[in-house]
Amino acid sequence: MKALAKRFHTRIEMRQIGVRDEAKLLADYGDCGKPVCCNTHLKEMPPVSMKMAKLQKATLDPSKVSGRCGRLKCCLRYEYDTYEEFRRELPNVGALVVTRLGQGKVVGLEILARKMVVLYEDNRQILTDEKDVLTVISKRKKEDNTVEA
Numbered sequence: 001m002k003a004l005a006k007r008f009h010t011r012i013e014m015r016q017i018g019v020r021d022e023a024k025l026l027a028d029y030g031d032c033g034k035p036v037c038c039n040t041h042l043k044e045m046p047p048v049s050m051k052m053a054k055l056q057k058a059t060l061d062p063s064k065v066s067g068r069c070g071r072l073k074c075c076l077r078y079e080y081d082t083y084e085e086f087r088r089e090l091p092n093v094g095a096l097v098v099t100r101l102g103q104g105k106v107v108g109l110e111i112l113a114r115k116m117v118v119l120y121e122d123n124r125q126i127l128t129d130e131k132d133v134l135t136v137i138s139k140r141k142k143e144d145n146t147v148e149a
Contacts, residue, residue, distance in 0.1 A: 020045045023069035037074045042069040048072040086111045096137040099128055
């Protein structure tokens with residue numbers, strides 16, 4: 001470094017940067033085929049967790065959920081708020097609901113489609129639209145089988 005400073009007659013300063021910052025400077029395109037988010041529109045590098053990937057039902061294979069920097073993809077954080085908002089508007093898994101087809105228990109959610117898998121009293125599991133829910137009887141059952149209102 002001293003040799004370079006002497007040769008170019010200038011002060012040279014080296015700083016260590018994080019892997020996300022490195023990707024921001026060097027990366028071109030993400031797996032989606034678009035320019036990487038950190039290089040186009042993200043001003044801050046938000047923290048990203050596996051909880052966000054699980055909510056979005058992303059594969060938990062590290063090679064699929066990792067970005068160019070080797071850490072969890074920033075888009076998981078970017079999309080998390082939308083998933084969280086939609087999830088709050090749907091009944092929880094375990095909730096008892098009344099729909100046009102009868103009473104049933106929510107056993108799964110398709111958050112972006114705003115649908116839920118309902119297990120009806122006759123053991124049919126049907127993908128039911130949010131609009132088809134007439135009433136939510138209970139939020140969900142607790143582990144000791146008492147009903148939480």
